Amino acid sequence: MSNQSKIRSNVFNDVNRAPNRAMIRAMGVTDEDFEKPFVGIASTWSEVTPCNMHIDELARKAKEGALKGGGTPFIFNTITVSDGISMGTEGMRFSLPSREVIADSIETVMGAQSYDAL
Numbered sequence: 001m002s003n004q005s006k007i008r009s010n011v012f013n014d015v016n017r018a019p020n021r022a023m024i025r026a027m028g029v030t031d032e033d034f035e036k037p038f039v040g041i042a043s044t045w046s047e048v049t050p051c052n053m054h055i056d057e058l059a060r061k062a063k064e065g066a067l068k069g070g071g072t073p074f075i076f077n078t079i080t081v082s083d084g085i086s087m088g089t090e091g092m093r094f095s096l097p098s099r100e101v102i103a104d105s106i107e108t109v110m111g112a113q114s115y116d117a118l
Contacts, residue, residue, distance in 0.1 A: 011114040029072060037116035039071035042078055042106045049082035071117065078105040 012021050012034065021034070043059035044052050059075045066073035081098045085091070110118055 033072040036070055036072045039066040039073040039117045040110050040115035041073055041075045043075050044080040046080050048080055052080045076109050078102050
């Protein structure tokens with residue numbers, strides 16, 4: 001994949017983008033990693049509900065898969081709410097809107113970080 005075809009090429013290529021690269025290098029990304037597609041892995045892990053307490057393990061397995069597939073993966077979080085906990089309370093008003101917040105937060109991270117894949 002040429003640098004021009006990578007979504008993130010406008011963020012990391014060029015001498016003027018050295019500060020951008022420095023931020024990523026501070027996370028342990030190597031020259032070799034920069035040549036691979038950057039893969040965002042959205043995780044809803046939290047301690048808010050028992051439904052999501054295992055998600056961190058799944059996100060890490062997805063990260064392993066992305067590494068084996070030749071990518072440079074990054075896990076990021078989004079929100080979660082529990083209908084089971086909020087059922088019958090005012091908190092239930094947030095169940096459906098939370099889905100939009102989740103989608104928006106994933107889109108925001110993917111766009112802001114210029115990852116090549118999700």
